[in-house]
Amino acid sequence: RKEVEQDPGPFNVPEGATVAFNxxxxxxxxxxxxxxxxxxxxxxxxxxxxxxxxxxxxxxTAQLNRASQYISLLIRDSKLSDxxxxxxxxxxxxxxxxxxxxxxTRLMVKP
Amino acid sequence: EAQVTQNPRYLITxxxxxxxxxxxxxxxxxxxxxxxxxxxxxLRQIYYSMNVEVTDKGDVPEGYKVSRKEKxxxxxxxxxxxxxxxxxxxxxxxxxxxxxxxxxxxxxxxxTRLTVV
Numbered sequence: 001r002k003e004v005e006q007d008p009g010p011f012n013v014p015e016g017a018t019v020a021f022n023x024x025x026x027x028x029x030x031x032x033x034x035x036x037x038x039x040x041x042x043x044x045x046x047x048x049x050x051x052x053x054x055x056x057x058x059x060x061t062a063q064l065n066r067a068s069q070y071i072s073l074l075i076r077d078s079k080l081s082d083x084x085x086x087x088x089x090x091x092x093x094x095x096x097x098x099x100x101x102x103x104x105t106r107l108m109v110k111p
Numbered sequence: 112e113a114q115v116t117q118n119p120r121y122l123i124t125x126x127x128x129x130x131x132x133x134x135x136x137x138x139x140x141x142x143x144x145x146x147x148x149x150x151x152x153x154l155r156q157i158y159y160s161m162n163v164e165v166t167d168k169g170d171v172p173e174g175y176k177v178s179r180k181e182k183x184x185x186x187x188x189x190x191x192x193x194x195x196x197x198x199x200x201x202x203x204x205x206x207x208x209x210x211x212x213x214x215x216x217x218x219x220x221x222x223t224r225l226t227v228v
Binding site for chain 2: 036041101102103
């Protein structure tokens with residue numbers, strides 16, 4: 001079983017749609033969680049950290065459920081520019097700051 | 112501008128010819144790391160460094176070496192490259208931990224696409 005699992009997609013949605021991605025992680029001792037965005041052939045870029053209380057940044061909302069070891073990302077009012085691969089990332093802080101990446105979920109927003 | 116700089120961006124080399132991919136960050140970050148990204152396998156960590164002169168193996172360290180003589184630089188060395196090291200490589204850095212359960216995320220370099228023939 002992979003340490004961080006995501007549905008690879010692709011998710012094809014029309015502009016303006018709301019889309020949600022899920023991610024599960026296997027190590028219950030994981031302490032920090034992130035969503036990164038990666039455009040084709042480019043470097044991953046931090047989209048947002050995920051906190052236990054949930055957090056929102058504009059059209060993006062991230063939630064963490066520690067009991068179920070589950071992380072989600074909700075994108076409202078999708079834009080064409082949201083098309084990218086979204087990486088769920090988990091950090092085990094007592095493992096030398098080693099990030100573990102999910103395989104990514106590809107999002108395609110269509111006009 | 113705060114950034115992580117990798118060089119070269121593209122490299123084609125032959126099997127067995129030693130090469131170094133450089134990585135430099137200007138953010139005074141303590142943590143630096145190297146990843147490789149392959150289709151279907153995602154990003155996998157090669158080596159990481161928690162500070163100067165402190166390095167450790169990640170998930171896939173075989174065939175690679177690193178050094179951290181200065182805080183800003185973290186070169187990746189392939190002593191004898193082989194075709195299975197053809198990949199997209201990313202260097203990343205981050206601040207030291209900001210407190211229990213918190214981390215400021217990683218900043219990635221633009222990537223180095225390496226082809227070993």
